[in-house]
Amino acid sequence: MSRPSRGSVRDSKKQSRRVGNPQTRQTASSSLKAPYKPLTDSEVAAIHQASLDVLSTVGMANATPQILETALAHGCVIKENRLCFPAALVEDILAGAARSFVVHARDPRLDFEARSGMINLCTGGAAVSMYDHRTESYRPSMLGDLYDLARVADTLENLQWFARPVVATDIEDPFALDVNTVLACAAGTRKHIATSICSGEHVVRMQPFLDALAGGTGKFSQRPFCTVHATTVVSPLSFAADSLDVVCEAIRIGMPVHSQTGPQAGATAPAALAGTLVQCCAEGLASLCVINMLKPGYPVVIGNWAFVSDLRTGAFSGGGAEQALLGAASGQMSAFYGIPGGMGAGMTDSKQPDAQAGIEKAQTLLLASLSGGGFVFESAGMLASLLGCSAEALVLDNEMLSSVRRIGRGIEVTEESLSVDVIKQAATGVGHFLGAPQTLSLMETEFDYPQLADRASPQDWIDNGGKSMWDSATEKAKYILDNHRPYYIDGKTDKWLREHFPVQLVAMH
C-alpha cells in the first residue's frame, strides 16, 4: 500500500477518511435484539439460589476491618471466621443496586449508558508483553506502547471504553506506574478509560491528578472519565484486601468501579461449569453487596469473569468452547440480575494472529456479546491467553466487533421488510433485485461492509497482492500510528501535572 506524503489537502482528506474522525465516527452501545441463552430460566434460578446458599453458609474470607464493620451493621454475620451474607440481604441489595448509569468520557459525545441488555465493547487486560509482528515474537510492554494503543483505539469506532491493555513494565515505582498509566491513556484517547490502581492511598493521591485532567478541582467526580478495575476477590471466596481499600477510596472520590472476580474452572473453581458459575456469581454478588453497603446505588460493573483451566496442564485457557459457554452464561446471569455485567471474551490462546486466533476470538466474543450481560472486556487486541497485546490485532479485531454488533442487531421483521410485494415484482418481472428501490435504500443499513476482510475472487486477490487480513490490519495500524498522534491534554494542564506528579510520558506539545 502506498503512503501519501504529508501535507497536501488531498492527503489530509485521504488521511481523515482512513484514520476516521475520533469525535464523530464512534459507535455507541449496540442494541441486542435476541440474546443467546445457554441456560433455561429454571437453571438460572437454580444457579442464583445455589449462589445465595454459598454466600449465606460459606461466605467470604479476608474481609478488611472497614468492610467487616459496614457489613455487620447491614446484617451480615460471621461464621467460622468468614463473612456470610443472608439471602434476603443480598436480594435487597440487588433490588437497590444501580441498574444503569452514564459512562463518562472526557469528550461528552463519547459518553454512553451502562446497563445489561446491550452490547458494549471494551479493551481490557494487563498484558505484560507486546507482539512484534516484524519478528513474530514477544517483548516487554512499555509506557510508549500504552500511549500507542490508546491512540489507535481512539480511531476504532467499535471500541467504547479503553481499559489499559498493557502494563508499562518500564516503570518500577508503583505510584509512578499508576499516574503514567492514566496519563498515557488520557493523552491517547478521549474515550472512557480504565485501569487498576495499586492501593487505596494511590487513589487518594491521584484525585488532584484526575481533577486536573477533568478540567479543575471537583470536576472528576462530576464526570468521572476513568473507572478503576478492582479484582476484589481471590477465588475461591476470599476478598482481596488491597483491592477492597482501592474500592473504598474510589467511592470516596466518585470513581466508578469495575469489580472483578476470575475463578478458573478446575483450578480455583469447580470443574463442573455450573459450579464455577455458582461460585463466580457468589463472589460477584459479595462485591456488589459490599460496594452498595458503602454507597447504595453506586455505579459499578460486576465483572463475573468465569474462566477455564486446561486440566492437562492447569494453565489458564481463554479461547475454548467452555470459555465461550461460561462467558455467555455469566452474561445471562447479569441480565437476570438486571445490573451491568462484564465478561472477558475475544480471547485466544494463540500466540499469533492466525486461524486459531480468529476462531477462538470469534466464538468467545460472539456468545458473550449475545448474552445480554452488557460489557465485553478484552474484546480486541489480546493474544497469548491475555499475556500479550498488539496494535495490529486491535485494528483487526475492531472489524470483528463490527460484525458482532451487526449480528446483535438481528433481523428486522416488519410488514415492509417481509418484502412480499418486492418478491412478487422481481419474480414476475426482471428476475432479480439488483437496483430495486428496496435494495438501494437498504444497502447502507442492512449490511456490514468489512474493510480488512477480503472478498475478492482468487485471481483478483492475487492481483491485489494476495494479502491476509493481518497484512491489511498491519498496514492500517501503521497508517494510524504514523498519522494519528493526538495529545489530548492541553499544555497548561500538562505542565501542572508534570510539576506535581512523576510523569514520565514524553510530552507531544
Add this chain to the structure above:
Amino acid sequence: MSRPSRGSVRDSKKQSRRVGNPQTRQTASSSLKAPYKPLTDSEVAAIHQASLDVLSTVGMANATPQILETALAHGCVIKENRLCFPAALVEDILAGAARSFVVHARDPRLDFEARSGMINLCTGGAAVSMYDHRTESYRPSMLGDLYDLARVADTLENLQWFARPVVATDIEDPFALDVNTVLACAAGTRKHIATSICSGEHVVRMQPFLDALAGGTGKFSQRPFCTVHATTVVSPLSFAADSLDVVCEAIRIGMPVHSQTGPQAGATAPAALAGTLVQCCAEGLASLCVINMLKPGYPVVIGNWAFVSDLRTGAFSGGGAEQALLGAASGQMSAFYGIPGGMGAGMTDSKQPDAQAGIEKAQTLLLASLSGGGFVFESAGMLASLLGCSAEALVLDNEMLSSVRRIGRGIEVTEESLSVDVIKQAATGVGHFLGAPQTLSLMETEFDYPQLADRASPQDWIDNGGKSMWDSATEKAKYILDNHRPYYIDGKTDKWLREHFPVQLVAMH
C-alpha cells in the same frame, strides 16, 4: 514434526492414535441444549405466513410436465402461468413430511438420524479449485483430490456426512463425472456420502453402480448410503427442470434427497434479510411439497441456504455477519417446521487460512449449528467463498467443529454440578480444586481438548517451533494423506464396476 518410519509395532500404534480408527472414533449427531434464536416466535410465524402468501399468490415458474400433473392433482393451481400452492395444502404436506429418518452409511456403525434440533456436521460444496498450501495459490481440482479429501474426512471424527467438496474438473464427460465422483467418495470413506448428479437419466443408469457398492442388486434402496444434492430452485421462485428430473428418478431408486435453494439477499432475493427468509422458505417449501406429492414422507433434507451478496460488487459473500444471521434464522425456521433442515455455514471469503477465515468460519458455523435446523453443510475445508477447498483446512476446521459440538452440548445444571458442597470444601480447606474428586471425574467429559490449537506460553510456544494452527493442521493432513490409504471397495466389486462403467480413478488394490 518427525515422521515415524513405516512398519514397527510402535509406529503402527502411534499411527492408529494419530490417524484415528475411522470405525470407532466417529461422532454421532450432537445434542443441542439451548438453541440460538434470532427470531421471536411471532416473527417466525410472520415469516411463515408471508411464505405461504408468496406460494399461494406468486408461486413457482418452470414446473416440468410431470410435476405439473402431480401438483395439480394434489390441489395446486395455475396463476399467470405459475404453479401456486394453496396455504392449506402446504400445511397438510408439512404435517405429513418425514420428521426424522436414518441416514445410512456403508458402515452401519456410522449411521445417524436426521432430524431438526440436533447438530449434524457435513462437508458440502462444489468447489472447482484446490488451495495449494505450498504455493499459497489455487489450481483446478481433480478426481484424485476428491479421493484424498474423502480419505482425510474418513478419519475426522466430527464430520458425519461427506458431500463431495470439489468437482473433478479433469473429467469432461458428464456421466463419467457422476460415476467417478461417487466412486472416489465411496473409495475414500465409509461415511454417508452425497453428490449432485447431472440428469435424471444418469440416476437411472447409476442404479446398478450404486447397488454394486451397496452389496448387490436391490441393496442400495435398503440402505441408501448416498444422498443426491439437488438445487431444485433457481431464485427467485423458479423451478430448475433438470434438478426436478433428478429428484424424480432419485425417488424412484430410493436415493434420499437434499433439496437446495440458494437465494442471495440483494441479488436473487430481497436486500431485506427478512424478505430473503420469506422467499427462501417459500422456495424450500415448494420443493418439499413436490417431493412429498411424488412420495409422501420421503426422506428429504430441506436446504434453505439463504445467502448474501456484497452489494458493493454484487458478488456472493459467505462469511459476514448477515450470513451468520441468515444461517441461524433459516435453521430456526426448519426447527419450527420440525423437519430436517440444512444450511451452508463455516464459509469464508478469505483465500487463505488466516484470521479472517477463522473469524468468518466460526461466526457462521456457530450460529447456524446452534439454531436447531439440524444439518450444517460446508462446515469444513472450504475457502474463497466456496470456490476452493483444502485437505489441510478440512483438518483444521474439524477441530473447530469439535468446539461447536461442545458449545451445543451446553452447561449441565444438576444438584451435583451446582457443586455447593465441593465449593464449601475447597473454600474452607485446601483453597483450590486441582486434584479434587469432582475435578478428576469431570476432566474427560466437561472439557474439549484441542490438538491443533496451541495453549502453551509464549516461551514454550517458541521453544516448540512457533507453529501456527495451520502449520499443525498441515502436518496432520500430511500424516493422514501419507498413512491412511483406504480403498473401501472390494476387488471383485471394483472389477465389475470398471467393466461396466467409465471408472477413471486409479485402483488401489
